[in-house]
Structure formats: C-alpha cells, structure tokens
Amino acid sequence: MSKLRCHISISLDGYVAGPNQSMENPLGEGGEQLHDWVVPLASWREGHDKEGGEVNASNRVVEEVRENIGAAVMGRNMFGPIGGGPWADEEWKGWWGDNPPYHYPVFVVTHHPRDPVEMAGGTTFHFVTDGIESALAQAKEAADGKDVMLWGGGDVVGQYLAAGLLDELELHVVPILLGGGSRIFGEVGGVRLEQIRSVEAPGVTHLRYRVLK
Template sequence: MSKLRCHISISLDGFVAGPNQSEENPLGEGGDRLHDWVVPLAAFRRAHGGQGGEVNESTPVFEEAIANLGAGVMGRNMFGPIGGGAWGDGQWKGWWGENPAFHYPVFVLTHHSREPVEMEGGTTYHFVTDGIESALDQAKKAAGGKDVMLWGGGQVVQQYLAAGLLDELELHVVPVLLGGGSRLLDNLGGANVRLEQIRAVEAPGVTHLKYRVLPGASS
C-alpha cells in the first residue's frame, strides 16, 4: 500500500531552513549546513549523477529514503521562486536545473494555476490549486502503488501532519543552531498528532530519528 513519507533535515533548534531566504541562499542563511551529512555520501552523489563519495552509517538511511518512490509533493515556497505569487513569464522551473533528481511526477501546492512542466530525466511538475488532499490523491495515483515523498517545506509538512495524512516522518537532526527561519513543528498544538519512534541511527554529523505517525491525528 502506498505511503506518504517525509524525510527532512532539521537543526537542533527546530528549523528546516535558515532566515533571510534569497535566490543566493534558497535554504536561508546557514541552511546549507543542514545537508552537510548527506552531500558527501556516495549514494547521494550517484543519485545526482556524480561519482565518488563516502560510505558510513547514513548510507542505508539515505538509500532507504529514496527507494520505492513513485511521486512527490511539495509546497510552493519550496518550489520557488522567492516571494511566490503569479507565475509571470513561466520561465521558473524550480531550483534544481533542467534535469532534477526526482525522476517522477512532483505535485506542487500553489494558489496559482499553471500547466504541467516536463523536465529532463522523467520529472514532471504538476501544479495543484485545490488543497493538500487533492495533491496527495493525484500523487498516489501517479505513483502506481509506490510511495509518495513529502519534500516540504515546513508549513506543508505541518499541514499534512495536522490532517493525519502523513504515514512516516524521519528527522535528520543536525547539530547546528540556525536561530531563525522555517520551523518544522510549529502550529500543531490543536492537532492530535501521535508518533511512535521506530529507529534511531547515530552517524557522522547527524542523528536519524524515524517515526511512524499513528492513527488519530486530526486538525
């Protein structure tokens, strides 16, 4: 059965992106440090068309995260550009270049309609204007029985958690303090979110905490 999974790097003070996001710093100031654990991995480099790299305790965690995926969902703030709004000339195609590493359909939550955008390597962006449930339904159909990855950002993860639609959450906790930016677990005080920890892995520069989201979460 297809699951909605989220694997996301987070600072010790709870941020998944730093402050003052810009085109020069799409992850905000200091936000790139959240991914220092994964970029050197050989498995990560292979997934992005590179070579070489390290093998350590994070390797099987990363390999599991990208396995059995058939579609993805992300928020407009993650897709960009900075400031959102209408699509203008339609030239913006995300932060990841002409050949994104997704290689499957990605459903982008937005208030502004747009025709699908086909990229190299099998990635097609679909723009969903009728809410998180519709985006998930479309993604699961496109995934053909495989899992769906919830890529973020923080506010979108909050929405899926609060609605009880997320099945699995893995936090890659990085020992940095960003002091501001996009917090992952805000605005959930009124939601009955119940998590069961199913794994903890210590690795160089990161601790991986995997949770199953239990039934009963609701907005």
C-alpha cells in the first residue's frame, strides 16, 4: 500500500529553515547548516550526478530515502520563488537547474494555477490549487503503487501531519539552534508518533517515526 513519507533536516529548536529567507538565501540565516551532514556524502553526491564523497552511517539513510518513491509533494515555498504569489515569471522552474534530482512527478501545493513544467531526467512539476488532499491523491495515482515523498517545506509538512495524512516522518536532527525561521510543529497538536528507528552519525541523529492513526 502506498505511503506518504517525509524526511527533513531540523535544528534542535525545531526549525527546518532559518529566519529571513530570500532569493539569495533560500534556507534563511544559518539554514544551510542543516544540510552540512548530507552534502559531503557519497550517496547524496551520486543522486546529484557527482562522484566521490564520504561514507558513514548516514549513507544508508539517504539511500533509503530514494527507495520505492513514485511521486512527490512539496509546498510552493520550497519550489519557489520566495514570497509566493502569482506566477509573474513563468521562466521560474525551481531551485535545481535543468535536471532536478527527483526524476518522477512532483505535485506543488499552491494557490496560483500554472501549466505543468517538464524537466530533464523525468521530473514534471504539476501545480495543484485545490488543497493538500487533492495533491496527495494525484501523487498517489501517479506513483502507481509506490510511495509518495513529502519534501517540505515546513508549513506544508505541518499541514499534512495535522490532517492525519502523513504515514512516516524521519527527522534528521542537527545540533544547532537557529532561534527562528520555518517550523513543522508550530500549529500541530494531538498527533501521536511511534519511534521506529534511531541512527547516530557525524553531525546528525536520524529519528524515524510512524504516525499513529
């Protein structure tokens, strides 16, 4: 049965991006530090068509993220540009260049309609204006029995969690304090999680939870 999974890096004080996000600094002040653990890894570099890299306990975690994924959902702020609003620039195709690292259909939750954007490598961005449930339903249909990955950002992850639609949540907890920014859990309450794994690695602890329904 297809599951909705999410994995996301988070600071000790609960932020998935720092304050003052901008075009020049999309992860906000200090937010790049949330990903210092993953960028040097061999498994991350392989997924971005790069060679070499470090090998430690985090490599298997990153490899598992890519397994059995047939489609994805993300929020408008993650797709960009920062600030949202109507699509004034139809040339905007995300932060990832001509060959995004997804290679499957991605459904972007937004208030503003736009035609699908086909990219190299099998990625097509679809823009969904009728809510998170519709985005998930379309993603599951496109995934054809495989799982759907919820990539973020923080606001849309919180919406899916609060709505009881998320099946698994993996937090990559980085030992920094950002002091502000984008959160997952700010408006989420009454959700019960069962921890099913913990992996310690350099610069990060990976905590996987099953969302109890």
